[in-house]
Structures are given as C-alpha cells and as structure tokens.
Amino acid sequence: MPGSIQSIERAAAILRLLAAAPGPLRLTEISSSVQLSRGTAHGILRTLNDVGFVDQDRVTGKYLLGAGLAALGGGLVDPNELRARSMNWADPLAARTGEAVRVVVPEGGDARVVHYVFRPDHSAQKADVGAVLPGHATALGKVLLAFHPVAVQDVLTFYTARTLITRSALTAELTRIRRQGWAVERGEHQMDMAGIAAPLTGLGGLVVGAIGIHGAVDRLLDPAGVPRPRLLALVQECARAVGRELTTLRTQV
Amino acid sequence: MKPRFVMAIDQGTTSTRSILFDHGGQLVAVAQLEHHQYFPKPGWLEHDAEEIWRNVDKVVNRVLGDVGATATDIAAVGIANQRETIVIWERKTGKPVRRAIVWQDTRTDAMVEEMLRAPGAEQIPQLSGLPLSSYFSAPKLRWMLDETPGLRERAQRGEVLFGTMESWLIWNLTGGPDGGAHVTDVTNASRTMLMNIRTLEWDSHLLDFFGIPEAILPEIRGSLETYGTGRGPLQGVPIAAALGDQQAALFGQTCFSAGEAKCTYGTGSFLLLNTGTELVASTHGLLTTVAYQIAGEPAHYALEGSIAITGSLVQWFRDGLGLIGSAAEIETLARTVDDNGGCYIVPAFYGLFAPHWRPEARGVIAGLTSYITKGHLARAVLESTGWQTREVLDAMNADSSLRLKALKVDGGMTSDNLLMQFVADVLDVPVVRPMVAETVSLGAGYAAGLAVGYWSDLEGLRRNWHLAAEWLPEMDEERRESEFRNWTYAVQLTLDWTSKVGNATTRVKSR
Numbered sequence: 001m002p003g004s005i006q007s008i009e010r011a012a013a014i015l016r017l018l019a020a021a022p023g024p025l026r027l028t029e030i031s032s033s034v035q036l037s038r039g040t041a042h043g044i045l046r047t048l049n050d051v052g053f054v055d056q057d058r059v060t061g062k063y064l065l066g067a068g069l070a071a072l073g074g075g076l077v078d079p080n081e082l083r084a085r086s087m088n089w090a091d092p093l094a095a096r097t098g099e100a101v102r103v104v105v106p107e108g109g110d111a112r113v114v115h116y117v118f119r120p121d122h123s124a125q126k127a128d129v130g131a132v133l134p135g136h137a138t139a140l141g142k143v144l145l146a147f148h149p150v151a152v153q154d155v156l157t158f159y160t161a162r163t164l165i166t167r168s169a170l171t172a173e174l175t176r177i178r179r180q181g182w183a184v185e186r187g188e189h190q191m192d193m194a195g196i197a198a199p200l201t202g203l204g205g206l207v208v209g210a211i212g213i214h215g216a217v218d219r220l221l222d223p224a225g226v227p228r229p230r231l232l233a234l235v236q237e238c239a240r241a242v243g244r245e246l247t248t249l250r251t252q253v
Numbered sequence: 254m255k256p257r258f259v260m261a262i263d264q265g266t267t268s269t270r271s272i273l274f275d276h277g278g279q280l281v282a283v284a285q286l287e288h289h290q291y292f293p294k295p296g297w298l299e300h301d302a303e304e305i306w307r308n309v310d311k312v313v314n315r316v317l318g319d320v321g322a323t324a325t326d327i328a329a330v331g332i333a334n335q336r337e338t339i340v341i342w343e344r345k346t347g348k349p350v351r352r353a354i355v356w357q358d359t360r361t362d363a364m365v366e367e368m369l370r371a372p373g374a375e376q377i378p379q380l381s382g383l384p385l386s387s388y389f390s391a392p393k394l395r396w397m398l399d400e401t402p403g404l405r406e407r408a409q410r411g412e413v414l415f416g417t418m419e420s421w422l423i424w425n426l427t428g429g430p431d432g433g434a435h436v437t438d439v440t441n442a443s444r445t446m447l448m449n450i451r452t453l454e455w456d457s458h459l460l461d462f463f464g465i466p467e468a469i470l471p472e473i474r475g476s477l478e479t480y481g482t483g484r485g486p487l488q489g490v491p492i493a494a495a496l497g498d499q500q501a502a503l504f505g506q507t508c509f510s511a512g513e514a515k516c517t518y519g520t521g522s523f524l525l526l527n528t529g530t531e532l533v534a535s536t537h538g539l540l541t542t543v544a545y546q547i548a549g550e551p552a553h554y555a556l557e558g559s560i561a562i563t564g565s566l567v568q569w570f571r572d573g574l575g576l577i578g579s580a581a582e583i584e585t586l587a588r589t590v591d592d593n594g595g596c597y598i599v600p601a602f603y604g605l606f607a608p609h610w611r612p613e614a615r616g617v618i619a620g621l622t623s624y625i626t627k628g629h630l631a632r633a634v635l636e637s638t639g640w641q642t643r644e645v646l647d648a649m650n651a652d653s654s655l656r657l658k659a660l661k662v663d664g665g666m667t668s669d670n671l672l673m674q675f676v677a678d679v680l681d682v683p684v685v686r687p688m689v690a691e692t693v694s695l696g697a698g699y700a701a702g703l704a705v706g707y708w709s710d711l712e713g714l715r716r717n718w719h720l721a722a723e724w725l726p727e728m729d730e731e732r733r734e735s736e737f738r739n740w741t742y743a744v745q746l747t748l749d750w751t752s753k754v755g756n757a758t759t760r761v762k763s764r
Contacts, residue, residue, distance in 0.1 A: 052578070067578055084581035084668040091688050091721055095279055120688055120719035127722060129670060 331701025
C-alpha cells in the first residue's frame, strides 16, 4: 500500500473499536486493544475529539463516538455556530468598509445567508438571513463553488448581461478564485451591485462558508472592475480572523 | 497635536481591559489580563486589589505600545467597573488591608437576614433605592469593619480609605499615597446602599444603620468630570469619567434620554431603563439607580431589573444535560420544531429574582408530555429568556409612564437570531443591536471623551451609533398573550418549593 498514512489507519481502528464497544472505553482499554502506547492513543483521541469524531465523558473521562460522525453527510458546520463565531469580526468589517456584510454556508451549489450586518450609514435596510444566493452569480456563491466540487448546473440562470452563463466561463472564473483566494462580483446578480468575498476555512483546511461585503459597484470596484485594495484587504483579513476562531475554542455564552 | 484616542479601562469581575477608541467610536486596540478569583470558603469570592491595579498598569502600557501611542495621544481616560465590590486600603502606603470582597460574595447573607428585622430597615429602600440585600456594598463593608481587628478604629482615625473598584483605581491613577484623589462616581455610590438616592450624598441614617464611619468614605462626584490627572504612562491625561459597568453599557448604547433602555444578555442579563432626571421609586421589585451625571447637571436615573439565569440556562442545557455541543447549537436544535409544544422552563435555580423576589422558588419544566422532544426543550430554554425580559419590562411599565420604543441589546446571546426575534415578539417592540459590541468600554470612553470635549455633545455620540441588526415584532397579539399566560402559570408552579420540601441543596448533601 504505497503512501498509506499510519496515523489515519490507527484513527480508523480506534473509531471502529469505539463503534463496536458496548459503552464508553477507558484510554487504557483503547490503547491495549489497538496495541498502541498510551501516549500515541491519547494523541489520536485528542485530535479525533478536536474534529468532533470522538467525545470524552466529562465525569468518567471515558471515550465514545462523537456527534460529528453522525453529522457527516449533513452540513459542514452548524450555521448558528458559524454566526456566533463570525459576529465579533463581521461587525468591524462593516464598520471599516462602510458596507453591509453577509456570511454564507453552502447549500447545493448555492449559498445560504446565515448572518447579516447592516451598512453603517443610518439608512433603512433589511437583512436577508435565510435567503439563498445563486452560486454562479454572487461573490459569496462563487467562493463556495470554487472550494467545493459540486457539479455545476447545465443551465445557469441569467440575471444580468454580466452573469456568467456558460460552463466554460464559470469554470475559468472558479479556477481564478481558487488561485487568488477571493472572489469578486461585478453586477452579475444585480446590475448596480458588486461584492467581494473570501473563504472561511475551518479545521483541516476545509472551507465551511464565506464572508463578504456587497454594495454599489462604484464604491467597491475601480472603473476597471478591480476591487478597491483596501476593501479587499479588510475582507481577507476578516476571513482569516474568523478562520482562526473556527479552529480554536468552542463558543461560550 | 490633537489627541487621537480616548482610553477606556474596563475593570470587570474576571478581567481588566484597556481599550482605545477613535473619534468615530471605533475600537482601535485592546489589551486584557485576567486576575485570580479567590474562594476562601463556600459562597465567598475575593479579589486581590493590588493585582488588579498592577493589571491596569500593564494593560494601559500594552495598549499604548500596540499602537505606538503616548500620553499626549490620549484625550482622556474613562473607567467602567464591576459594581458593589469593596476595597479598604491604607492612606499612607496604598496597601489594601485585606482582599476585596466581590459583589457575588454571599458571606453577609445571615447578617442581612438579621438586619432586615432591625429598627430602621424598612426605610432603606426608600432612602437608597435598593432592597436590603447582601448583594450591595454596605453589608460587605460592615463585615470587613467588624471582622478585621482594629480596622474600625483605624477608619475613625482616617488612616484607611474605603472605595468601590473605580475609587481604588482613580486614587492610584492620580498618584496614590502621593496626592491621589479619594472619590467615587455617583453611579457606583448608588450601589453602596449608603447614598441617599435623592440628595446624592452619603446618608446619615444609612451610615448609622450599617455602622459605617463617614471618615472612611470617598467624596461623591459626577460620572463625567475630571477627578485628576494620570501619572507614569498616562502623565497629565485627565481621568475624566467613571461608571458602573451596567450604567456604562447604557451610556455606550447612547441611551441618554428618558424612555431609552438596553439589555445586556450574558450568563445573567441586566435591563436598564433611563428614566431621565425623574427618580422613579419601584413598587414592582426593581432597583432605582443613577444612570449617569454630568458634573454640574442634574443626575439621570435608571430603573434596573436583573435576571439571574439566562445564558447560564443554555450552559446548563449544554453541560448539565449534554443536549448540545456548543451554546450556539441551541438555536439549531430549537429550529427542528415549530413551537415549544406546550412546554415551559422556569429557571428559578436560586429562587426568582426581579420582579418576583421569591428566594424559596425552584425551577420547573412545565407542560411535559411524551410529545416533547429535545427541540421543544431548546425552544423553552430560549423562550425563558424572552419571558423573563418581558416580566422585567412589564414591571418597568407599571412603575413608570415611559413606553419603550425599542430595546437596544448587547452581549453574547445576541448572536442567537431565534432568541432575539422572540424577545421582539414578546415585548412587542423592535430589538436592535449596535455595531460595536463592546458597549461597556465604549460607554466609559464616550463619557471620558465627552467630559473633556473630545466629543462635543451627546448628539455627536448618537451619530456614532450604528445599527448592526434589527428584529421586528411579528407575533400576533392573541398568541403573545396566551403564551404569556402559560408562562405565568408555570412561574406559579415554582413558588414555595423549598418551603414545602426543604432546601434542595441540603437534601443532596445529606445523601
């Protein structure tokens, strides 16, 4: 088996052991069953605990399969967890860019809005939390498409003259987004609206969502359609900050 | 060169932070240090005031260093602090005589029980605006004077000084033994239970009742006025504001006028309603407290209702029941069902607080049937925070003629959209969240900046307040009122529990 990674085999063995066990197991029971030192077994269990595949009973210290395993096949991240993690970073992004902020999670090939911060200009606005944005026609959606191998639909809905409606044009755009690490929307969904978005990366490099700003084309982009460097930098900086948050502690009340 | 920033020092129960704000009210830099929590006996909680002062010095230096600023860049310093916590220190050396007694400390519960029967006790709420309770400073101060050998005599001779946390910090910031100002701001003084809530002066009846020598007390000053200037890294910077933390949050939310209110949703929650320059004495179990006072102007008052168990019920749901992995997941679980299924949770873990004040109550899960799933329970957990807010607001409406137009919210639980929508639904007013989450620090910064003219007026500060999110009421009236009736029935079920079955905690211990 060329290229087989030993620690993954060991992790799989521990998961199978826990799945077969009648109840939670002690560290020593696990390490002796899979013939590893306690230290090695503990390291693997801790990592599996971090990614949510193993839980540890708080009272007895015994190990059991984690809720994250059952959730495989569901979403990548709890959308409310993602909102709680992003809130403290999304607010300053809105304040500093002067634009409205959205956080999205993937839904099929599209993007579902899970958090929205108003543009700080005292105008009446409406948050579209829960709305689904088209994947191929928005900066947020394109970020998700770029980092998730979903089949691009055969028929791409036409919104404006700028919407990418051919598969080849969209594929080229997604390649560009993967390379540069951010996406821009130039009136592709609504003629006068632009967007700048970046991926939210969780444990193991998995992109679990996207964050971005949206607003009038002339505020976000220069006349050539290039994102204003200051705004782009703020979006990327914010996405990195949320990413750090996603890979550290769990949310507190 | 014009100063670039104002500095807030937020001295909280678990940590001390220094934050710089710019002219737009935006957070520029923050430094934070936690301090030790001492639990010498069950129910006791103490802080080392010297450690806290050292931490202030460190976070001030650190935050200045982070942005390469010096004292000349700072227009003013404002303090927001944990309320009711007390320190006594030596005038000559600046050494605390013992560790600070923290607001949550319940060592004086029995003493207060006795005091409640003493002559003159009935006048205390009317004089101080507060119910006689171990929560406030006066019983803690009395305990310290009684239990520290020789301290009362030293107090009478003027050798030692008393203060709440902002007094201790202002005294140290302005020179300590070398001419430090021994002052307290009126919002903090209003939590000692020693100040007359109308005259805003130390009250001789209250001092007599608690047996406190006046020589030990700081001078009561406005919340927005220059108490002195800083030393060391803050050389020459005006120390220009101090507010208790909840009052600071009210100020940071720009609730400057009568009828404006904010609620901070954390493990517990604090709802404060500005009642303007009119003092409203509560007949419905709320506290009357000072909201802020600009030096030379009349004080603004507030009604305060605190809710003991809100976020901590979510923590219990996570850690005690293990039904969710993180606090935010409660919303996900709650959204698996459309309603509470007829289930209500009243979290009277340690009795019911405002507006009921029934210490013998204990919590219930009411309306339990086999239909109820963990999703319904999650709904009931979130809804309990909404209903408790409603109860406090109803009490405020009963006490005052002010009608709330919108509730400004802050704190960790505001990330829960389902909860915030429910609060808007059951209060039948819009719920709005500001863009700057750090309302406590911002309030201290605003107050200090305003005191020295960094900002010109309250209206300028209002323009800095930006809406980050808004929830509008959607529930129809009939449903709102029938649900509230059900909640009220559930509350009735909690009453008298420990007087009927004995104290639950004693039962557990005796097993």
